[in-house]
Each structure stands twice: as structure tokens, then as C-alpha cells.
Amino acid sequence: MGAKPKADTPEDLKNWMMEYLTSQGALETRTRHSLVAPPKPVNDDDDEIQNQRQATLPMNYGDMKSIRRSLRGEAGLVAMRLELNATVKVIIQKLDSIYGSVDKKEELLAEFYGSRQRPTESVTAWSCRLEGIIGKAVDRGLVQRKDVDNMLHAMIWTGLKPHLKDISGHKYDTIGDFDGLRVALRQIESDHSSRNEGLQEIKGLINQIHTRLDCNDKRWEQAPWNHQEQHTQPPQFQPPNQSRQWQQPNQSSPWQQQPQFGQQQQNRGGYRGRGGNSNRGRGQNNYRGGRDNPDRDYQCWRCGQTGHLKIGCKVRMDHSQQHLNSNKPMQGERP
Template identity: 30%
Template sequence: MDRDNKTQLIKVLDEMGLAPKCKDPEEFKEWMSSYLQEQGGSADVKPRTESKEHHIVTQQARLPPFSGDPSAKQEPSYDLWRYEVECLCRDSTITEEMLAQIIHRSLRGNAGLVAMRLGSGAAISELLTQLDSNYGVVEDQEALMGKFYNASQGDSEDVTSWGCRLEDLLVKATRTEPLSMTKRNHMLHSRIWKGLRSALKERSAAKFELCPGYEDFKVELRKMESEMAIEQKSTIKTATSKMACSDTCNEDPRYEKLEGMIKQLTAEVRNMKSRDGEVKKSGFGNHLIVHGHRPLYWLGRKTARCGCASTSGR
């Protein structure tokens, strides 16, 4: 109550000739009750309370759609869908009737036909058994473990995808006999390194010994993978720049002219060396050879050009 209301209340009581004597709210309520009884009114004086409506909005749990069609790209695998069903089974706020409704709404295609054939009143356990027989893992434990130990990283597969694939294989292989967390991490730590591509495997050999934990080692592998990707991009960029420079030089006419001059000089030098070699073989390596004319003999012989007599007959 603000100050104006208090002033108004005092003014009304004064006009009515009332002067309540009270020290606290409880005494004032007692006085008011007795006054109302005297006036023939109701003796129940209840303080006004503001009622607040609380609207609780609950969102019903949902499952992703599942049809059992391997070609459906927007649907999860059956293992993932089955895992989400198990999570809902552990939720105490979801009743069995609600869970059955959620499962039926998520099934599509052939998977929905499996549920339809069982009927709407089938138990959840019976429905899940039918779905497991149609879409669950059928390989035995030994075959799955063989896949786990023989798996290797794909050419276009990053470390994260490679690790997830290994973990999925190990979970399937140990579904009936779950492993301890320590043994699981040890097996994954060993296999994720042994199955790496050769370049990353060689680079991470030291980290494999220094990081015995699977998760920590996977983080180090991702760092190295990122570094290698940056280095590869830098190498490709350098090679592209060199190729571009080479193409530019080839297109420049000055470069072609210079290249022709170099080829001409190379041919002339080669011809000079060839003629020099022929002279040496003929025994006149110490005499002058004029290009396009017969060789000049020593002074004692007659030449065709100067007509000098030979001195050898004297």
C-alpha cells in the first residue's frame, strides 16, 4: 500500500468516527472482525492474495524415424536408434504406455510393418525382440573382433571418423561380454595407431609411447593431422606458384627470342667443336683452317690459292 492509499484509509476511518487501537496487523484484524460482527457483517477477514498461474509445458520425448532401409540417408543406424530407446527406458518420467507410443510413431516402412504385424497391444520387449532379429547385429563375436584388429584408416578418413569406427566395432564385438574401461582404452589406443596411414603413423610414433591414454593420444593425432594438412596446402600453393611463373615465362615473346638465341649459340659451339675434332684427326691441328676453303699447307708446298712452288724437290 502506497502513501496515498494509507492517507485515504486514515481519512475514511476519521470520517466514520473510528479510531482503532492496535499495535500490529494481528490486533487490527481482531478489531476489524469485532467491528464487522457488531455491524452484522462477516467476521472472516482474509488478506487478499495474488494468485499466480504456473503453466508447465512438457515436451514429449521423441525418437528419430527408423525404417530399416539402408539407403535412407537421413535416418540413424539401428544401433543408434536402439541406444536411444534404451535411454528412454531408463527415464522414470516416461511410462510404458508413453514409451510404446513413442516407439510406434518413430517406425517407418518395413520396420513399421513389423510393429503392425505384432498388433498395437504387443509388449515393448516383444517388439524390440522382433526388431533386433530383423535389424540387429548377426555376426558372431570372433568375426567382429577380427574386423576390429584388421581395420585400417581410409584414404579420405580423418582421425575422428577412424576412431569412431574402431569404437563402434569394439562395442559390437563386446556386446555380450562388456569390457572394463581400462581394457577398452588399452585396445583402442593400440589399434588406432597401428591402423593409421603410413605418413601419420611415422610422425606419431613418439607420441604413441608418451601418451598411453586413448583419448589423450587421439587429441595428439588430431593436432598432427591438422599440421600435416597445413603443410600440404603450403606445398600445393608453392607448386602452383611455380607453375604459374613458368606459364608466364613461356607466354612472354622475349623469353622465346632469348631461348632461340641460346639454341643457336649452342648449335654453333657444337659445330666448332666438331670441326676442331676433325682437324686434329687429319694431323693439321697446328695450322689455320679457313671456313669454306681447303687447308693451307706448310711453306714448302704449292697451294692452289697463292701458286707458290714447293721446295721439297730442290
């Protein structure tokens, strides 16, 4: 063969021989295909991935046979009904007519421009969903590939969640390509999620405090002393006794309340009686107490009776219960 093998062990010699024959074209490397039946297509994305893989395979008889053997179930029956020399393009067209999307062109564009990020959807999943919708539009000839980046750049920010959209407007204005804007939005989403975690912890603590306060209120309502207070009747109000007995001056309590200044009748010209404690030496601007009024709960500090004040007391202190002016002179007599 004109080549000197370089090997020290039998295994090295075997590997060198395989490499040499492969380089000379003596051995043909065949592409291996999975013999496991693919699952039944569930959505359009799985069909597109399978069709893309089959379209990129080299077109020779061995690969065509491998493709036919890889199809199982209903897809295998569809390929079996075709001709033996059917190309990959023919098989893909047949599968697309059975499992492909049947949405109208107008509905496809309406879905793209009307899409919005779901509450539980991340920015990554939202951008991939937009790319899937616009990819279908490109395959059907609705959108040219040169316009895809601008359309995705506009829609990824337009359809964002409101709280993310409000804090990412400057990124939309400064970043012009779709991939760069997606990276910036992912960073903002990550920062915002960390802040939300802190807020959730604070809300949890507040809820715990409210729960404890509610428990304390229930315990207070169920307390035995609280029930006793509800069943006991409140004390009834007793009006002041207007028929109090007359008390001696020496029996009056010195701590009884003195009448307030606003409750006195402010009449000029004090009265000078014959009794021992007359308002002498106070001038003409003395304030005279009210007249005998049994309805008012006043008590005189001079005589101990109720109904008048000390400043206007007219009771004689000799216990005769007569008025001070009762000993007036007869007509014709001098005082």
C-alpha cells in the same frame, strides 16, 4: 489449498498454478514422442541409435503406444504384428533380427584389427569408426568393456596414415589413454595440414613457372626467324687453295699469321745462303723451317710463296726463280 499465490498478473498466476499442481502430483508430465516416421534404416549405426533411444524410455502403456505410433513403413508393420503388450526389449529384438548386422564374430574382429585410416579420412572420423566397430564387438560379447580403451589406444596409432604415424610415435609412448592420444593426434594433424598448405602453394608457383617456360619454348619454335634458319643451307666448306700465285715481297700482307712454333721442324745447324736475309749470328741451334711442301698452307714472309717458312726460305730474291745453290762451281774449279 493452504498456499498463497505470488503473482501480479494473470499470466504469472497461471504459471504459478501449473508449477504448484505439478509439484503436488496433481498433473502428470508425459514424454513427448515424434510422430514423424523415421527414415528407412540405411546402415547399422542408425538402427543402433534408434534401439538405444527406445530402450531408455520408461516402460508404461502410454510410452509403448507412443513407440508403436512413431514407427512407420516396414518398421511399423513389424511392431503391429507383435502383441499389444509387447515390451520395448521385445520390439528391439525383433527390429535387430531384421535390420541388425549379420557379420560373424571372427569377421568383426578381423575388421577391427585390419582397419586403416583412409587417405581422405581425418583422425576424428578414423577414431569414431574404430569405436563403432569395437562397440559391435562389445554388444556381441567378443570384447569386455575393460579392454576397450587399450584396444582403441593401440589401433588408433597402428592404423594411422604413414606420414602421421612417423611423427607421432612419441605421443603413443607417453600418452596411455585413448582419448588423450586422440587429442594429441588431432593437434599433430592440424599442424601438418598447415604445412602441407604452404607446400602446395610453392608447388603451384613452380608449376606456373614451368608452364610459362613451355609457352616461351613454343613461341621460340614458331618464330619466323627460326624457320628461316632451318630452311637456309649452311655454307659449304672450301678447302684452302693450294695453287696460289707467287706474290712479290712487297705485296705480302704484314698481318698474315705467323707459323706456330710447334709446326716448325726443329733441326740443328742453320743454313746460311747467299741471299740477303740469311740466318746469321744465331748460332748452331737454329730451328730450320720445313721443306717445300705444297700441301701445307704456309706462306713465307720473305718471298711471299706458299709451302715453306721464312726460316727455311731458299728462293732467290732476284726473281729468277732459281735455287740458291744453282750456281755451284764446276768440277775442278774453286768456289
